[in-house]
Structures are given as structure tokens and as C-alpha cells.
Amino acid sequence: TQLLEQSPQFLSIQEGENLTVYCNSSSVFSSLQWYRQEPGEGPVLLVTVVTGGEVKKLKRLTFQFGDARKDSSLHITAAQPGDTGLYLCAGVHAGGTSYGKLTFGQGTILTVHP
Amino acid sequence: NAGVMQNPRHLVRRRGQEARLRCSPMKGHSHVYWYRQLPEEGLKFMVYLQKENIIDESGMPKERFSAEFPKEGPSILRIQQVVRGDSAAYFCASSPDENYGYTFGSGTRLTVV
Numbered sequence: 001t002q003l004l005e006q007s008p009q010f011l012s013i014q015e016g017e018n019l020t021v022y023c024n025s026s027s028v029f030s031s032l033q034w035y036r037q038e039p040g041e042g043p044v045l046l047v048t049v050v051t052g053g054e055v056k057k058l059k060r061l062t063f064q065f066g067d068a069r070k071d072s073s074l075h076i077t078a079a080q081p082g083d084t085g086l087y088l089c090a091g092v093h094a095g096g097t098s099y100g101k102l103t104f105g106q107g108t109i110l111t112v113h114p
Numbered sequence: 115n116a117g118v119m120q121n122p123r124h125l126v127r128r129r130g131q132e133a134r135l136r137c138s139p140m141k142g143h144s145h146v147y148w149y150r151q152l153p154e155e156g157l158k159f160m161v162y163l164q165k166e167n168i169i170d171e172s173g174m175p176k177e178r179f180s181a182e183f184p185k186e187g188p189s190i191l192r193i194q195q196v197v198r199g200d201s202a203a204y205f206c207a208s209s210p211d212e213n214y215g216y217t218f219g220s221g222t223r224l225t226v227v
Contacts, residue, residue, distance in 0.1 A: 006156070033215050042118075042205050042218030043157070088156055101147070101170055102216065104156040 003027070004091050006105030013079055014113050021074045021108045023089035030092050032065055032072045033102070037086040079112045086110075117141075119188075120206050120219035127196050127226050135191040135222045139208030146189045147216065148174075148181060151203045160204075163189060196226045 005024045013019055023032065031050040035043035047056050049065035049072060056063045060083075062075040072089055086109050090102040117140040127133050139146050144164055149157035159173040163183035174181065178196075183189040193200055203223050207216035 035218075040220075042207075042220050043216075044218070045215040048215050090157075101159060101162050102157075103159065104149075106156040 004089055004103055004105040006089055006108055008108060009106065010109050010111075012111045012113070015080055016078055017112075019076050019079055019110070021087055021089075021110075022071070023073065023105050024071045025091060026070065027091075028069050029103075030069070032069075033090045033092065034063055034072070034074055035088040035090060037088060037107075043086075043088055076110075079110075081112045081114050084110055084112050117217050118143075118206060118208050118219035120204075120222050122222060123220065125222055125224050127224065129197055129226055130195050133193040133196050133200070133224055133226075135193075135204050135206075135224070136188045137191070137206030137208075137219060138188040139206075140217050143208035143210050143217070145209045145211060146183050147207045147209075148189075148191050149205045149207065151205060151221075157205060160191070193224075196224070198226045200224060201226045 007022050011019055031048055033048045034046045036046055037043040047058055047063045049056055049063055052067045052069045054065045060077045064073050076083055086107050088107045089105040092102060119138040121136050125133055146163045148160040150160055151157045161174045161181045162170040165183055166185050178194045180192045201224055203221045205218050205221045207218045209216050
């Protein structure tokens with residue numbers, strides 16, 4: 001079983017602060033995806049990282065995939081109250097009969113106070 | 115996420131009844147996934163289907179749960195003889211193939227009373 005450990009589970013910060021969320025596994029994934037979920041809605045895909053060492057930026061969000069493709073991080077610069085939500089990392093299984101199946105981390109609940 | 119349609123949004127069932135959850139994938143998407151989420155937790159994989167085929171049902175309980183994705187019509191997740199522990203949000207996602215990120219529906223929140 002390929003597990004993803006996501007940390008921290010809860011994060012409460014003030015507007016303007018920076019933060020980093022981590023996603024770690026002992027297994028290798030072919031790619032990693034980050035989602036954001038609002039209450040009462042389904043997760044929305046933010047980014048997919050595929051290549052070891054890859055860095056992607058989405059405005060104030062920076063995503064990195066570890067060189068060994070076992071870990072990933074999400075860094076938010078100058079957080080805003082609109083960034084509040086549940087952030088989920090998910091790894092894509094490679095090969096076998098279930099290529100494309102996602103394993104999710106347990107999520108990070110981010111609260112940004114004005 | 116208007117692309118993947120799930121219904122109903124909320125479903126209340128008494129213990130022992132059947133629950134049927136429907137999912138219409140985005141147009142052109144032939145891969146459907148069902149996930150279950152408990153409050154403030156991540157999503158747990160249940161089943162992965164393509165048209166008329168179950169590809170992976172390793173996350174689905176062996177009893178009372180079944181899923182299908184017929185040639186015509188939506189994918190159905192069926193829970194027979196529901197128990198309180200089945201109360202959760204059930205999300206469906208679709209993708210055009212294994213290499214693309216998912217598009218999720220808004221979920222069905224099942225409450226068993």
C-alpha cells in the first residue's frame with residue numbers, strides 16, 4: 001500500500017505570512033497532484049507535478065516534487081484569507097491494473113486570519 | 115465543478131435501506147473514480163471504472179457495496195442495507211485517461227439515521 005503522509009494537519013496563520021505544507025511517502029509515485037477543497041464542494045485540481053525535482057508556480061503558490069518522486073511541498077507566499085481551505089496532496093499509482101488511481105494524503109486545513 | 119454531475123447532493127436513508135448515488139462524468143471522459151470522505155479527512159479510494167468494466171475495486175467493502183458504469187447512462191454507486199457508519203460524503207471524479215488530473219463532482223452527502 002502506498003501511503004501519503006501530509007503535514008501539518010492544521011495550520012492557522014495571519015494574513016501576509018508564508019507557509020509550507022508537506023507531503024511524504026516511502027514509495028515512489030509517477031506523479032503528484034495538489035487539490036484544494038472548499039466546504040461542501042469537491043476538490044479542485046491545482047497542479048500536477050511529474051518530473052523529479054520539478055517546480056511549478058501558480059501565482060503565490062509554489063509546488064515542488066522531490067528528486068526521488070517520494071515527496072512534495074506546497075509553499076504559499078503572503079497568505080490571504082481567500083486561501084483558507086482544505087489542501088490535499090494525491091499520488092498517482094503507476095503500472096499494474098490500476099494506473100491512474102489516486103492515493104490521497106489526509107489533508108491540511110489552512111485558516112488565514114485577516 | 116459543473117462538469118461532473120452528481121446527484122442527489124444530499125441523501126438521507128434509514129438503517130437497512132438502499133442508497134443509490136449517481137455520477138455523470140464530463141463529456142469525453144471514460145474513466146470514473148469513486149471516493150469516500152469523512153469530515154475533515156482526506157479521500158479514500160473506493161473503485162475505478164471504465165465503460166462497462168470495473169478496473170479496481172480494492173477500496174470497496176466486499177459486502178453491501180457495488181458500482182457500475184454502463185455503456186449508456188451514469189455511473190452508479192449502490193449501498194445496500196445501509197448502516198450509520200456509511201454516513202459520509204461520496205465523491206465521483208472523471209478523467210479522459212490515466213495521465214490527466216481528475217475533475218471531481220460536488221459530492222453526495224449520505225446521512226444514515
